[in-house]
Amino acid sequence: MAYCLLCMSGMWHEKATLPIEKGGMALNNAVYVSLTAFACSIAASMKELAKVFPDWIKIGSDGKLVNVVCHKSPDVTDQIVDFANEYRLLAPQGPFKEGDDLLAVMKSIEAIGTRRGATTVQGVLYSYLIEEEANRLLETVKRKANETRDHTSYAKVKWRNWFSLMNLDSGAWLTAGLSSKLFVMSNDEFISAVCRRNTVQDPRVPKYTSALSRESYDLFQCGCDGGAQPKAIDPFGYHLVGCKIGANAIRLHDQVVVLVAKLFRSLRLEAIVEPIRLFAEVSPNSENQRPDILIRNPRGFGRSIILDVAITGIDGQSRPTEEFPDRHLQVRYDQKIAKYGHLADRSGFQLIPAVFSHTGQIHTAFKDFIREQIRQKIVAFESQAKSSKIKSVLKYSSLVWGQFVTQTVIFHLFGISKYSYHTS
Numbered sequence: 001m002a003y004c005l006l007c008m009s010g011m012w013h014e015k016a017t018l019p020i021e022k023g024g025m026a027l028n029n030a031v032y033v034s035l036t037a038f039a040c041s042i043a044a045s046m047k048e049l050a051k052v053f054p055d056w057i058k059i060g061s062d063g064k065l066v067n068v069v070c071h072k073s074p075d076v077t078d079q080i081v082d083f084a085n086e087y088r089l090l091a092p093q094g095p096f097k098e099g100d101d102l103l104a105v106m107k108s109i110e111a112i113g114t115r116r117g118a119t120t121v122q123g124v125l126y127s128y129l130i131e132e133e134a135n136r137l138l139e140t141v142k143r144k145a146n147e148t149r150d151h152t153s154y155a156k157v158k159w160r161n162w163f164s165l166m167n168l169d170s171g172a173w174l175t176a177g178l179s180s181k182l183f184v185m186s187n188d189e190f191i192s193a194v195c196r197r198n199t200v201q202d203p204r205v206p207k208y209t210s211a212l213s214r215e216s217y218d219l220f221q222c223g224c225d226g227g228a229q230p231k232a233i234d235p236f237g238y239h240l241v242g243c244k245i246g247a248n249a250i251r252l253h254d255q256v257v258v259l260v261a262k263l264f265r266s267l268r269l270e271a272i273v274e275p276i277r278l279f280a281e282v283s284p285n286s287e288n289q290r291p292d293i294l295i296r297n298p299r300g301f302g303r304s305i306i307l308d309v310a311i312t313g314i315d316g317q318s319r320p321t322e323e324f325p326d327r328h329l330q331v332r333y334d335q336k337i338a339k340y341g342h343l344a345d346r347s348g349f350q351l352i353p354a355v356f357s358h359t360g361q362i363h364t365a366f367k368d369f370i371r372e373q374i375r376q377k378i379v380a381f382e383s384q385a386k387s388s389k390i391k392s393v394l395k396y397s398s399l400v401w402g403q404f405v406t407q408t409v410i411f412h413l414f415g416i417s418k419y420s421y422h423t424s
């Protein structure tokens with residue numbers, strides 16, 4: 001990806017090392033790992049070293065470090081003090097203070113060791129660095145986004161996409177591990193999904209090149225919203241996910257409905273897709289209203305549930321903001337409730353809108369419902385619900401979701417020769 005925008009600013013590598021819930025890919029930052037390696041390995045072998053070199057390192061009877069004589073090994077001293085200084089510059093909120101000598105540094109590391117949880121001492125030091133890195137990158141992206149008022153600028157798109165990824169759902173597919181053959185991504189699908197996650201140009205998305213300007217710029221704009229305001233086809237693949245040309249958006253919606261129904265059937269519930277005449281009694285004129293899914297007698301509910309699936313982009317009127325990254329989901333949820341909630345209620349059903357976003361966010365109401373149904377199923381069939389099991393089922397559904405979005409883009413790319421993209 002020699003020509004990607006983020007590569008040039010160097011940010012894409014760094015962003016990939018952030019945790020999943022911060023919008024990263026949870027890859028290791030080798031620079032940070034190696035920075036902390038030496039001091040941590042010395043700390044880990046302190047007790048053994050003290051046995052061999054008692055005049056260098058002294059350990060008390062309680063097993064704690066008492067003293068390290070600096071001049072006994074000046075090389076080690078220099079390297080560790082230098083490390084602490086470098087670390088402090090990168091992560092001022094970390095454990096090291098200005099002017100710390102070798103003993104102070106080693107004691108700080110020892111202190112982390114006694115109160116750490118599941119992770120290693122190096123893991124704790126590493127997490128301070130990554131936390132600081134996340135803040136720094138966010139500031140940079142935010143500043144670039146604020147420099148322009150144009151809502152379709154790449155800087156704004158990148159910013160908006162990032163904070164709609166800052167949650168556990170959107171990236172859960174990255175950690176799903178081995179899955180059923182049916183859901184294995186092809187290389188192209190994986191590249192597309194990663195490009196969209198990181199706002200990196202997707203090599204498969206056609207782009208306008210002025211140097212080869214035999215093509216008109218109009219060809220790279222899309223009139224799917226009625227044409228009044230042609231939309232630019234961004235090089236990251238976001239527009240192609242939600243584009244309405246060639247029934248693309250409807251296809252995505254229908255696939256998600258089928259997927260969601262499958263998910264509930266795998267929980268051994270009766271899920272009926274597009275049931276008819278549900279509201280006939282209450283509203284005789286409702287023949288055209290067919291909700292997406294009816295779940296008959298879900299466990300733990302007095303009433304049957306109607307699910308209505310909605311998929312929202314992140315560039316609409318209700319686009320996510322810094323304070324409300326889920327605003328677009330909530331707006332769609334409220335619309336659905338206002339439209340069908342009353343009708344469903346009077347017909348004896350409970351309506352739960354299942355709202356997703358193109359970046360894989362899932363509205364809490366649906367998430368709570370599915371989590372509860374997974375729990376109930378495990379209780380019913382295996383007598384005890386394990387939270388790890390619930391998590392793994394949720395991860396699995398995120399993987400499937402990520403892939404549907406990608407396939408939609410791929411489908412769309414194949415459709416390009418069939419449907420012209422100009423505004424007329």
Ligand SMILES: [Zn+2]
Pocket residue numbers: 222223224225231239242243244245
């Ligand atoms: Zn379009």
